Amino acid sequence: MSTLVSPERVRGGQGRPLLRPWLPRKVAPYVFVLPFVAIFVAFSVYPMLFTLRLSFTDWRGSGAATWVGWDNYAYLLGNDMFWGSLANSAVLWLMIVPVQVVLGLLVAVLLNNAKIRMRSFYRIAFLVPFVTPLVAVAQIWVVVFDQEFGAVNGLLDLVGLPDVGWLTTSAWAKPTLALLFLWKTTGFIVIILLSGLQSIDASVYEAASIDGASRTRQLWSITVPLVRRTLMFSVVLQTLAVFQMFAEPFVVTDGGPYNSTTTAGLHLYEHITRGDLGTGAANSFLLVVVVMGLSLLFVRFLRTED
Numbered sequence: 001m002s003t004l005v006s007p008e009r010v011r012g013g014q015g016r017p018l019l020r021p022w023l024p025r026k027v028a029p030y031v032f033v034l035p036f037v038a039i040f041v042a043f044s045v046y047p048m049l050f051t052l053r054l055s056f057t058d059w060r061g062s063g064a065a066t067w068v069g070w071d072n073y074a075y076l077l078g079n080d081m082f083w084g085s086l087a088n089s090a091v092l093w094l095m096i097v098p099v100q101v102v103l104g105l106l107v108a109v110l111l112n113n114a115k116i117r118m119r120s121f122y123r124i125a126f127l128v129p130f131v132t133p134l135v136a137v138a139q140i141w142v143v144v145f146d147q148e149f150g151a152v153n154g155l156l157d158l159v160g161l162p163d164v165g166w167l168t169t170s171a172w173a174k175p176t177l178a179l180l181f182l183w184k185t186t187g188f189i190v191i192i193l194l195s196g197l198q199s200i201d202a203s204v205y206e207a208a209s210i211d212g213a214s215r216t217r218q219l220w221s222i223t224v225p226l227v228r229r230t231l232m233f234s235v236v237l238q239t240l241a242v243f244q245m246f247a248e249p250f251v252v253t254d255g256g257p258y259n260s261t262t263t264a265g266l267h268l269y270e271h272i273t274r275g276d277l278g279t280g281a282a283n284s285f286l287l288v289v290v291v292m293g294l295s296l297l298f299v300r301f302l303r304t305e306d
Helices: 007-011 028-054 071-077 080-111 119-131 134-144 151-158 170-197 202-210 215-226 228-243 247-252 264-273 277-302
Strands: none
Touching: 028 277, 071 277, 080 119, 080 170, 080 215, 080 228, 080 264, 080 277, 119 170, 134 151, 134 170, 134 247, 170 228, 170 247, 202 215, 215 228, 228 277, 247 264, 264 277
């Protein structure tokens, strides 16, 4: 049989609680967030500050680091390979992000239609390439687009067209990499845009239909403005991904032919393999500045006006 404890016994004669919490209320929130702050500082802030300091030194991974000031940055800004890698990433961005945003939005609009059957199946199907291991997909790309034995050139032979050096010519290597990136990540963008579309009230489209607005007019005048924040997020996210692209060119083309697919991420890796960690650190910070500048530009261009 349970025994009830009177409020007077719990609070005492003066109305104060007898069972005091072991942690003061003002200190408790800081204690609860302390594990996250500690992990964030240990694995994000400290490595970033260490890399920033390393970018002003000449260090080969062992021994004492030699302070060189701005020499690493001056070397990179005068290096054709550095600017060439940025140019390659910029061209890949133009091939990937605009196509991916438009295609992802159209697919998301179709999947958001309640009249389409098996919508859940299609959503999962579009997401499967994104969760597939990238190295495995890249190896398949190497086999499929091989100039002599690849399936794509085999299909071209069947219709009487000449073989194409998809991975061995500068003209086709970038589009082939862009196609790989589109196939791998467009499904993820579709899911992000679909979440934005589902936040739109259906009554808005009903009112537009009553007013006589066509589907195209609704897409341009209602859907695009209301998902502009989601579009902005997708563009910034894919800008980061494209300029950090490493595994795709590393496995498929190894930066060739003639450095035409040496991306900014792959060029940064080359500094590390040579043991030039100081220049690599400077390269990473210059890449951060470029990506941050582009992201801020896109945010300003695509931001939603209140």
